[in-house]
Amino acid sequence: MLFLGIETSCDETSLALLEGKVNSGLSFYEQINNFEVLGSLTSSQIKVHQQYGGVVPEVGARQHAEQIHWLFEQLLVKTIAKSKKFESRDKLLTSISDIFVTAEPGLVSALRVGVEFAKSLKFFLEKEFDHTVNLDYVNHLSGHIVSCFYQKRLDKDELGLVSCDNSKGGARYAQNNSSASFDIFPHLHLLVSGGNTQTILLKDSYNWEIVGQTLDDAAGECFDKIGRMLGLPYPGGVNLAKIAELKEENYFDFPISMYKSDSINFSFSGLKTALRYFLQEAQVEGFVIQRQLSNVEIEQLAESASLDLSPKLQFIKKVAISVQFVVVQQLCKQFNKAVRQLSPRSVGLSGGVSANLLLRRKLAEIRPQKVLISQKELTGDNAIMIALAGTRKKTLAKNKKLS
Ligand code: KG4
Numbered sequence: 001m002l003f004l005g006i007e008t009s010c011d012e013t014s015l016a017l018l019e020g021k022v023n024s025g026l027s028f029y030e031q032i033n034n035f036e037v038l039g040s041l042t043s044s045q046i047k048v049h050q051q052y053g054g055v056v057p058e059v060g061a062r063q064h065a066e067q068i069h070w071l072f073e074q075l076l077v078k079t080i081a082k083s084k085k086f087e088s089r090d091k092l093l094t095s096i097s098d099i100f101v102t103a104e105p106g107l108v109s110a111l112r113v114g115v116e117f118a119k120s121l122k123f124f125l126e127k128e129f130d131h132t133v134n135l136d137y138v139n140h141l142s143g144h145i146v147s148c149f150y151q152k153r154l155d156k157d158e159l160g161l162v163s164c165d166n167s168k169g170g171a172r173y174a175q176n177n178s179s180a181s182f183d184i185f186p187h188l189h190l191l192v193s194g195g196n197t198q199t200i201l202l203k204d205s206y207n208w209e210i211v212g213q214t215l216d217d218a219a220g221e222c223f224d225k226i227g228r229m230l231g232l233p234y235p236g237g238v239n240l241a242k243i244a245e246l247k248e249e250n251y252f253d254f255p256i257s258m259y260k261s262d263s264i265n266f267s268f269s270g271l272k273t274a275l276r277y278f279l280q281e282a283q284v285e286g287f288v289i290q291r292q293l294s295n296v297e298i299e300q301l302a303e304s305a306s307l308d309l310s311p312k313l314q315f316i317k318k319v320a321i322s323v324q325f326v327v328v329q330q331l332c333k334q335f336n337k338a339v340r341q342l343s344p345r346s347v348g349l350s351g352g353v354s355a356n357l358l359l360r361r362k363l364a365e366i367r368p369q370k371v372l373i374s375q376k377e378l379t380g381d382n383a384i385m386i387a388l389a390g391t392r393k394k395t396l397a398k399n400k401k402l403s
Contacts, residue, residue, distance in 0.1 A: 100390025
């Protein structure tokens with residue numbers, strides 16, 4: 001059986017083909033890892049949105065519409081070239097049993113492109129090959145969560161990044177995953193993306209409950225907004241992390257919200273406001289950030305120790321290090337509190353911000369729980385995670401029918 005995943009919720013058009021069987025006799029972890037990624041292609045719109053300083057929904061939707069058919073054709077070609085089983089286009093197309101597409105949450109105009117494509121493809125496949133194709137709608141966040149359980153190593157061949165500039169590698173900190181099966185539930189999960197920061201308790205593969213969340217901005221949103229104040233191009237989080245490296249310093253005593261309270265929620269808008277006032281004061285002292293930094297300046301910031309830089313760049317580097325440290329501290333401290341309260345058997349990390357190396361390192365230190373961290377290739381929006389989340393829905397439906 002072949003499962004096609006489709007993701008167009010924001011600024012990445014992504015398609016993936018997975019092969020495997022839904023087997024209700026397997027544990028959730030075994031089931032997820034029972035699937036093989038035959039091929040995946042992701043086209044990033046970052047370069048398009050950079051000129052506006054953030055995602056413009058209508059522009060994004062047009063990009064998805066322009067990319068998705070071409071991407072699908074490329075995925076077919078790539079899969080046929082890789083897998084001997086599918087010697088022809090028709091053979092491959094007739095093997096698609098399920099289409100899983102992101103339907104929420106996301107930008108409505110962008111989501112619609114994926115959903116309409118999925119519906120048309122189902123119609124075409126059923127008409128042309130006279131077999132039933134299952135189409136199901138997937139929650140984007142469940143995709144992020146499920147991605148941390150997929151621990152089969154993805155090689156470059158399986159991943160196609162058509163135009164993505166945030167793929168600079170880094171160590172993975174996924175741990176304790178060598179054995180094919182272990183008890184993961186209850187599992188406590190930290191999902192950190194551009195639009196969401198949530199702690200979710202997974203009692204089992206079906207019962208999932210949000211137990212903590214941001215009261216205002218998401219962590220990624222906070223990174224992006226502060227990145228913009230510092231003159232970094234969109235997405236600020238990616239560039240801020242590049243220049244902050246793995247340093248653990250809070251040079252300017254920026255506030256770490258929430259952690260003195262009993263709450264396990266998060267809050268990032270205080271840091272954003274503190275930064276605004278801090279930069280205004282710094283401006284009075286002569287540190288004026290008037291324009292977007294050039295790529296050369298960003299490379300310089302990424303590669304040089306603070307002291308080798310001009311005073312202005314030194315200042316930006318120190319702010320970036322402090323901001324990253326404060327955000328990661330809050331995420332880990334709040335999540336740790338939740339871990340202590342709920343005593344899960346395993347913990348997990350996913351979402352775009354989980355590409356952050358300092359966050360990965362700090363979260364991996366949580367003991368004695370088993371730590372499952374999404375492979376770096378699965379942290380951003382991608383269709384592999386959507387196909388995996390779709391198979392979870394299918395397995396649950398199958399189990400329900402059997403019981
Ligand atoms: O999950 P995602 O790709 O999109 C949403 O569904 O929101 O997350 C995008 C977010 C952006 O805010 C981006 O700045 C942030 O993830 N991000 C990072 C890093 N890589 C991506 N933030 C901090 N450090 C990174 N290495």
